[in-house]
Amino acid sequence: MPERFENSSIDFMGNHFEFIPFGAGRRMCPGIQFGLANVGLPLAQLLHHFEWELPYGVNPKDLDMTETHGITTSKAKDLYINATNYKNYGEY
Numbered sequence: 001m002p003e004r005f006e007n008s009s010i011d012f013m014g015n016h017f018e019f020i021p022f023g024a025g026r027r028m029c030p031g032i033q034f035g036l037a038n039v040g041l042p043l044a045q046l047l048h049h050f051e052w053e054l055p056y057g058v059n060p061k062d063l064d065m066t067e068t069h070g071i072t073t074s075k076a077k078d079l080y081i082n083a084t085n086y087k088n089y090g091e092y
């Protein structure tokens with residue numbers, strides 16, 4: 001639920017312990033800027049170049065968003081989505 005941080009003053013720079021993806025304190029991740037660039041840029045490219053849709057007949061309300069717990073949190077059930085190149089829509 002990333003939207004829980006909307007309109008919130010909580011940041012990820014190690015000052016608020018409810019959200020520390022890069023750790024905190026003197027052993028905090030030194031690769032934070034490199035890491036952020038390598039999340040933001042590929043994500044922006046994927047969103048820019050593809051149309052993303054659920055497979056035919058799948059209702060968004062039926063998506064199982066159950067999480068598993070480990071070193072990182074991930075979805076318990078795989079998410080299947082169709083990526084269509086924007087070129088097929090004749091936009092470029």
Ligand code: HEM
Nearest residue numbers: 021022023024025026027028029030031032034035036039
């Ligand atoms: C989105 C990407 C990344 C995430 C989420 C991440 C997260 C973390 C976390 C949680 C820690 C432990 C901090 C602590 O103990 O308080 C850490 C440590 C570290 N990270 Fe990253 N990291 C990322 C990318 C990178 C990159 C790109 C580099 C190097 C180019 C890097 C290098 C390091 C190093 C060397 C440490 C150990 C720091 C120490 O123990 O003093 N990380 N990282």
